[in-house]
Amino acid sequence: MLNKTICVAITARPSYSRIRSALSILSKNKNINLHILCSGSALLNRYGRIVDYIQRDGFHVYDELYTYVEGDESINMALTTANTISLSAQAFKKLAPDFIVTIADRYETLGTAVAASYMNIPLIHIQGGEVSGNIDEVVRHTVTKLSDFHLVSNEYAAQRVHSLGESLNNIFITGCPSIDIAEEAKHISQEVLTHSLQQQLGSHVFNLAEPFIVLLIHPETNHHEESFNNMFLLLTLLTKLDINVLVFNPNVDSGSDSMWQALEFFKKGYEQNRFYYINNLEGHVFLKLLTLSSCLVGNSSVGIRECAYLGIPVINIGERQNGRERANNVLDVAWDEYEITAAILQQLSIRHYPQSTLYGNANAGERIASVIDSLS
């Protein structure tokens, strides 16, 4: 069989950001029938319905699977994963792909992996072997055990995948595809960014020329009962600094609901004129924004990966990114008002770090596409 059918499962916005550069190349390959299977928060308006962007970018969305069971307890992650298994399995049966691609470590990707593995369809895992401090950590290594091929970011990740018992023949170091988007972001014009911000902020005009902080914080699933307090702590300490703040919505992990509540509570009780709330920006536009920011405050892996490449100062809070290799652009702090404030002030004084290629040098998409093309 010359033609291969490849099914790429995308369950959330960051997964798409990371695979987009590879998809562009794969979609031009005549030997490959490329289908995207979307589920989870990729379909939800609250998270910017990334599926619409995928279609607008010209990729074929094979099906949309509504799998996300709303709620703010840990059981919701289990129920959503169960739905992901059932509906993905049904879609895989109908499409009968030769390979399935799953990306990174969100909890619901384990559903994709179980369906693929149990149905004996070879599974390609992108970004395995990394380390962090969350349910992600468990999911990532579990997905590795269910996968057949491992396309990893760097030598460290390759070693970890190998030590989990996977054969070196099936491990490929491709670099992290998020770095491709970081490189791409450099070349976006400020007009595009200004336009996107306007769409989100409406009449509440944001001046990119003034210094600003970007806040992007997700729940720690192992401590999700702290989510309200953590979010509230952060917002209130930021009111004490004389700087504009762009606040992004948290993701759908358990605890995110409490974060939303903290946001609502904060909006009603505190002076808001330096705060701007953003529902959704496309990945590369978001990175362009970061390049103009004074620093990123939060616990997203964006701070560890893309910001390393772009040299953006980062204050990384709490345990969520524990153990992940990092460049020197990151200051790690605990959930403590004074530590966080001090770190922000320090980073504001620095402004920019040199580029690091710890997570690749912006050709991961090419390499991923090339490995996938070579598999049979």
Added chain:
Amino acid sequence: MLNKTICVAITARPSYSRIRSALSILSKNKNINLHILCSGSALLNRYGRIVDYIQRDGFHVYDELYTYVEGDESINMALTTANTISLSAQAFKKLAPDFIVTIADRYETLGTAVAASYMNIPLIHIQGGEVSGNIDEVVRHTVTKLSDFHLVSNEYAAQRVHSLGESLNNIFITGCPSIDIAEEAKHISQEVLTHSLQQQLGSHVFNLAEPFIVLLIHPETNHHEESFNNMFLLLTLLTKLDINVLVFNPNVDSGSDSMWQALEFFKKGYEQNRFYYINNLEGHVFLKLLTLSSCLVGNSSVGIRECAYLGIPVINIGERQNGRERANNVLDVAWDEYEITAAILQQLSIRHYPQSTLYGNANAGERIASVIDSLS
């Protein structure tokens, strides 16, 4: 067996409002073990987690079932109903109740009814036999066909249930329990209302002494693609009237997401100083608020039932309440800017209607409790 185990399935805030007066009486009955099974939006923060109020009111919540599959397409109603069947069936098997009670006509209640019926557990349906213009209509009559006992609001409803083939022996006219809450609402102090509003509105103080309109609008599931436009039309026409507006969140029917988006869009682009947004008020506090309002604008059944009893002017828009018997407090209009505006102006000139007992005279809770006590 002298003791009866009764399981009351509650899937959304209005269901609880309607059954609360009966629950108070049943919970004091020594021959009855009363358990509440909560699911759907009754567990969701976005809809005010009514389950917490149920527990605070002293009722025993047997279990919480996360069933709501987030998304804004009609398939989400089907998927949520499927989850309701599976998880309710499992809970019914464990609890083994003698009777199950289901309330009204929300789409997911069909899941409760299928589980009960297929498991041969006698099902008591409250508020069957009414008429409206939505998926509710189909659901209501379908639940009737799966139910064993029918506790209805009035003679019209009893006739309709009977004409669907149900035996008169199993039909009981109890009045609509929402009227009980309406009566109760009259006796709530203005301080309680003021306090509740403050919790919701924070620093954005609302003056109850000035005239105001209440806006409560849900999607029409048969035309849910219109939801964005409808919501936006309403909000913008209200900007042209010189009166305060209290806006309540729509429910979780398909189309509600688009309504939320219309709300967000409106908030960013239009002058907001006469608009106040409320996430959640308890049922009786909400009715107290209505008694002080100039009129209710929307398409909720509250306008047809409770407002009839309370004599509150109502502008009822679109097809959602089609066919439901109504008192003269209601002006029916289409989704048309001029019709709606004219009707609002007319109702503002009237201020109050006489009490109607079309949906009961505030003793439905007692009657419902008494019928349930008598069943064996």
Added chain:
Amino acid sequence: MLNKTICVAITARPSYSRIRSALSILSKNKNINLHILCSGSALLNRYGRIVDYIQRDGFHVYDELYTYVEGDESINMALTTANTISLSAQAFKKLAPDFIVTIADRYETLGTAVAASYMNIPLIHIQGGEVSGNIDEVVRHTVTKLSDFHLVSNEYAAQRVHSLGESLNNIFITGCPSIDIAEEAKHISQEVLTHSLQQQLGSHVFNLAEPFIVLLIHPETNHHEESFNNMFLLLTLLTKLDINVLVFNPNVDSGSDSMWQALEFFKKGYEQNRFYYINNLEGHVFLKLLTLSSCLVGNSSVGIRECAYLGIPVINIGERQNGRERANNVLDVAWDEYEITAAILQQLSIRHYPQSTLYGNANAGERIASVIDSLS
């Protein structure tokens, strides 16, 4: 739109038998894209995987949905129905048919109906409005309430559907399609039958020239705890008659497992040389077999419908077919050894009844296809 996409949901063998004659005509209609969606026992080896016959007959199977949750309690009917909703809804979303067709009254067809109705896809129900004494009864009328078009067997059924509140404009009397198969069965050669029996019975040769009884018994879902005893009673009383018996497997309703156990128990403890066990025969071959039999013993609707047309003597046991109109070929008896034995002896003495057209005159397939073609 000239072309219509029609999706016919088939969940069990009898559904296919009943719709096959209409499918043959529809599949030749150039304006219709005809897709079959198979689920439930239609996919199971234990029930003869009817899906393979559907494909062999040249129809396009759009997808296979594994929905049947094995187990012998009433909860299994609820769980299977939940799966039917989820997976059917997903398939309907992908296929986007203009009409969905559902047949008769098996419990899991309610899942098809909920998915179609909630997704606003017009639903055509075949064989509504009849009466019987089982969960089927509830399911049939419930599916009627969720359906948009009703293609019924006779005037009685049309009246009942109308009295459930459905508009006469949407009710069509087509006759029962099972009668088409009965007519077809008359023309099957005895060789085909002999060959099919041989495949099922292997070395245990069955002589069609000797008189024989056919036993086809399903659980009564309202009394499924009696299933073991009922089956065992029947088998043992048949050992006392000096006649060959062909025993067919029960369906998947709750209680069928106990029937299987009774069968196993009987096989081990009793003289077997006059008993022959058949796993599966195609519908029309089964009817050919009936035409050669002395009588049918059981509680299947085949005895009421097809046997009326074919004039075959029937002993109908218990409540399962209560209320269904019947011709004079049927003797109704309770689950009582003496009643059943007496009725069998009486029917053995009669041998044949005149043809009845109570359920149609063998052109239902044509009429159904014609109504479906006319809908828009």
Added chain:
Amino acid sequence: MLNKTICVAITARPSYSRIRSALSILSKNKNINLHILCSGSALLNRYGRIVDYIQRDGFHVYDELYTYVEGDESINMALTTANTISLSAQAFKKLAPDFIVTIADRYETLGTAVAASYMNIPLIHIQGGEVSGNIDEVVRHTVTKLSDFHLVSNEYAAQRVHSLGESLNNIFITGCPSIDIAEEAKHISQEVLTHSLQQQLGSHVFNLAEPFIVLLIHPETNHHEESFNNMFLLLTLLTKLDINVLVFNPNVDSGSDSMWQALEFFKKGYEQNRFYYINNLEGHVFLKLLTLSSCLVGNSSVGIRECAYLGIPVINIGERQNGRERANNVLDVAWDEYEITAAILQQLSIRHYPQSTLYGNANAGERIASVIDSLS
């Protein structure tokens, strides 16, 4: 907290056999509230409804979860696992155990593990770290990655779990609990065995004094399309040997349906007087039977573990037990008629091997109970 609530998830007969000795001790521990959660084939009549034996043995069954989606394709394993996650998660939420115990490596146990892990409930895995050649292999290591504590059979298994990245502090060598049952089996009287066989075989009397072979074969999930042929090959080659054969039913893995079909086909076409079919024997009675047999033919892990301890000759066919450490009682052969026949003849000449303690020395139950007691 002094009292611990322990929930032991049992999804199939062998899981119960392996944990029974530990359950006996734990159930007498006053500090432990012991609950069994049954699902999968543990509830199915076709597999002997082991849940009834669990209750008869005096253990508390917290709930029964019907999760098994019948069908013979690989998708059924995925769908069943999805159900296991949903319903187990719901049960865990209601029971709120301090620890959950999962046993071995059946595919659906991954569902238990996902639910426990995502809900942050410490998970104890029994029998991790072993090696075999099937989906079991993947499941076993995947469950290890989701587990918190690992109670393993021997030093080899402990090493493997450690090399998967688990801390030595959380790994405990307890021996394999199946060896406890093997020891117990030695002390069962022949009367008990005779009685159990009679219940299964009815009038088809089996003479334990004559030499006999036991056949216990499961599908290879990686090659499940071969299942029919493999089963048929085995049965027909056994007809050529002049010895009685006791045939046991295969498990519910994908492919088992085809094995059942091969069995049915064989029963109809071949001389049966030396073949005896057994639906179900309790674990320890089955082992007693093995001690009297000439050899075990098949691919079950019983041949590798319990038979090593009992010194029973085993012919192990195919890849299913690949890589598992074995004692010298096992002859490994491919799916080849001549290889298998030769190996059987060789084992028939040997009759008995010395005891091996490779999988423990019959005190695993005690050790497991003691480790669980010590955890906090």
